[in-house]
Amino acid sequence: MAHFPKPAAGSWTQQYPELGTDLVSFEDSISPEHYELERKAIFERTWLNVGRVEQLPKTGSYFTKEIHAARRSVIIVRDAQGEVRAFHNICRHRGNKLMWQENPGEETSGTVRQFACKYHGWRYGLDGACTFVQQEQEFFDLDKANFGLLPVRCEVWEGFVFVNFDDADPTPLRDYLGKFAAGLEGYPFGELTQVHKYRADVGSNWKLYVDAFAEFYHAPVLHSKQYVGDESRKLMGYGYEGLHYELAGPHSMQSAWGGMAPPKDLNMVKPIERALRSGNFGPWDRPDVPGLDQLPPGVNPSRHRAWGLDSYVFFPNFMMVVWAPGWYLTYHYWPTAYNRHTFEGTLYFAPPRNATERVRQELAAVTFREFALQDSNTLEATQTMLESRVLDRFPINDQEILIRHLHKTAGDYVAAYTGKR
Ligand code: FES
Ligand SMILES: [Fe+2]
The missing domain is CATH 2.102.10.10 (Rieske [2Fe-2S] iron-sulphur domain)
Incomplete structure (x- = not known):
């Protein structure tokens, strides 16, 4: 994997001075009182x-x-x-x-x-x-x-x-969703109607699971078993770098490398993936759906050849991942307590035209579930340790900018709400 250029500010994070580069507190993910405020300030108002x-x-x-x-x-x-x-x-x-x-x-x-x-x-x-x-x-x-x-x-x-x-806030949906939504308009969402849906009750604050999908810094390490041995070691050595990161109001996005669909070297992937031409990046071959050959202007903003996916966080709890091979998925995180939430992962493919396409989609769907399980295991382990409060400030790197932004945004909503009261 090549090293991808950083913006002129020197880092993605420093383009947004309001974010700062300080250690970050996760008290907002372990405090029942803060959760009560988030309910009012965020979930009853966005x-x-x-x-x-x-x-x-x-x-x-x-x-x-x-x-x-x-x-x-x-x-x-x-x-x-x-x-x-x-x-x-x-x-x-x-x-x-x-x-x-x-x-x-x-x-x-x-x-x-x-x-x-x-x-x-x-x-x-x-x-x-x-x-x-x-x-x-x-x-x-x-x-x-x-x-x-x-x-x-x-x-x-x-x-x-x-x-x-919130009946008092007149902001129309499209204005609220802003630039990233505008840039996605025209994507053939309505054609990708083959749906696979997962739902899980997860023992962590909702933001911690958003965090887990908002950075891929963890991917070469936590998901190393998803790759064949040699490739896994190589990926860990390279680490992860995003192609592009951007913030727009409460929302954020990153664009990522996608060299796995199809992989440059077939030995990079497991035999079943080779046989089916599908895997955790979805089926490798783009379905024949109008609109997928001409992606809307907001997709792949860096126009990088190695582009694989765009991942959006629409605040507060709606994420969307648009994949280069012609499918998309959504994540939702529905809080049920300060330390629990219901997670929903939904994959959208073009309706399969034959059994082979169907099996390719199934493989992508089960691989995705394996990934998501690896992520959610870690979350419960993180939640319980954060709740010990033996540490209260954590370093967040430049590839984790979306996390810094999410916790700041949630905090800003709560502050605006308590300030108004
Ligand atoms: S009809 Fe009596 S509660 Fe609905
Ligand atoms: Fe992950």
Whole structure:
């Protein structure tokens, strides 16, 4: 691997003087009090991605999303006009959770004509209007028109559905997502509809898992077993350098080398990868999907020949990785406590046209899961040791700039919120 040039400032980090280069505290990841503030300052106040429009194929298609950190559950639905809408998942009668199956804590999805409450049978249209009250005559001057479902702000960007619980902040989704989202517009997200999804309950603060995917400094070491012996030793010797790092408001991105798909030397990879032409960088051969041959201007910003992927952190908890061989994945980190969160990893491929393509995608998906397990093991070990508080300041290197930025950003949101209160 070549050494990649650094910006004129001498380092990626020093281009952004507000970041500083000091040791960093992770008290924000072990403090229950700080977590309570993050819930209010971040998860009740920013645009949160809850899914994609393909999950809502027709009128009446819906899914629910549990957003524990905001103490809320939402219903996302496609209405009769084809619009995507969101409502709080609470019945106006006596507050029962409206849509759930066996277990009220679990998310659900399906298709309905109306939403009917399991408790006393009140019903609501796809536009949220209350359409039926059981024994309406027993109530006192009840005007159904005033008892529709409570709407949640909901906007769609490139097929990604977002909600925002802050009714006072007028920032439209696209403005919030900013430069990186604009640079991705036109990518054929809507064509990559073959989905593999993982979900895990992880014993660490949500930011620590973002950190684990926001730097690849760890990759040659933690993931060394993913490579054949010789190659693994070589990679460790080289270390890791990103092609490009950039910050834009609360969001950040890095561009990385991708010499593994296909590898320069087939001996670099395991026999199964050689046989299938697929591996942890995805299937090596780009699918024949319009738009994948002409990537949007924001992708591969350094225009490097060795480009392999762009990895975005859309604050707070939505990451996206766009891979050179023509697929993408997303990560979500949904906090459930200061030291726990639900992780979701979703891989999106072009629909396979035959069994070979299918198996290639499967190999990429299981390899990804192996990687993610290696990462999450480390997280629980990190969380418990951070909580010992025997150390409280840590050095963060230039390849870890996104981590420095994430913790600063989360801290800034909390500070702005507590300052306003
Ligand atoms: S709580 Fe929903 S109908 Fe009574
Ligand atoms: Fe990793």
